[in-house]
Each structure stands twice: as C-alpha cells, then as structure tokens.
Amino acid sequence: MDDVLDDLFAVIEDRKETLPEGSYTASLFTHEKGENAVLEKLGEETTELVIAAKDDDDDEVAYEAADIVYHLLVLLSMKEMDLEDLRTELEARR
Numbered sequence: 001m002d003d004v005l006d007d008l009f010a011v012i013e014d015r016k017e018t019l020p021e022g023s024y025t026a027s028l029f030t031h032e033k034g035e036n037a038v039l040e041k042l043g044e045e046t047t048e049l050v051i052a053a054k055d056d057d058d059d060e061v062a063y064e065a066a067d068i069v070y071h072l073l074v075l076l077s078m079k080e081m082d083l084e085d086l087r088t089e090l091e092a093r094r
C-alpha cells in the first residue's frame, strides 16, 4: 500500500519527467545549480529543525522535518535513487 512518502516521491518523479511550468520541483531539476540549491536547503532546514527542537516548538519541528523529507526525496531522485534504497538501508540496520 502506498503511503504519503510513496505518493510524494511519485509526484517528484513526475515533475522530473514532465517539467510543468510553475512547479518548484521542476525548477530544481531544470536549474543548472539545482542540486546545490537542494543541498543548501537541506543544510538550512536542518539548522532550523535544531532551533525548533531546542525551542520545544513541536509544530515548527514537524514543518521543518517535512521540508527536509521533501528535499531529501528530490535529492534521491536527482541521484537516480528511490525510496527502495532508503528502505533497504534502514531494513539492513534492524
């Protein structure tokens, strides 16, 4: 059964393929420095997550965590990887 992560990853893959105008995801795939932009976002959002956790701001923690997961999935797609790679690694640690 697909969950929200599978659905989101499928949307990201579709944006990569179809590159619709006005799509933030598509802009990351078309921009020359798109991968750098994703890596910068991951760095910024991780700092923001740490601050939110230190502040005990649960809503902000969830918000920043979602930003990180989204950009992480975009990065996986840029690397021609997918959720299966992530699941395999996590399973191997159990």
Ligand SMILES: N=c1c2ncn([C@@H]3O[C@H](COP(=O)(O)OP(=O)(O)OP(=O)(O)O)[C@@H](O)[C@H]3O)c2ncn1[C@@H]1O[C@H](COP(=O)(O)O)[C@@H](O)[C@H]1O
Pocket: 008, 011, 015, 022, 023, 024, 025, 026, 041, 066, 067, 070
């Ligand atoms: N989950 C996300 C998602 N999370 C974050 N972002 C975008 O990531 C960008 C950067 O996030 P920030 O929090 O840094 O936002 P910001 O306000 O621009 O902050 P600054 O850069 O100004 O500091 C923003 O433009 C957000 O809209 C996302 N954009 C898209 N998605 C998902 O991807 C789907 C497809 O989106 P499009 O590709 O835009 O059609 C959407 O329906 C969502 O499900």
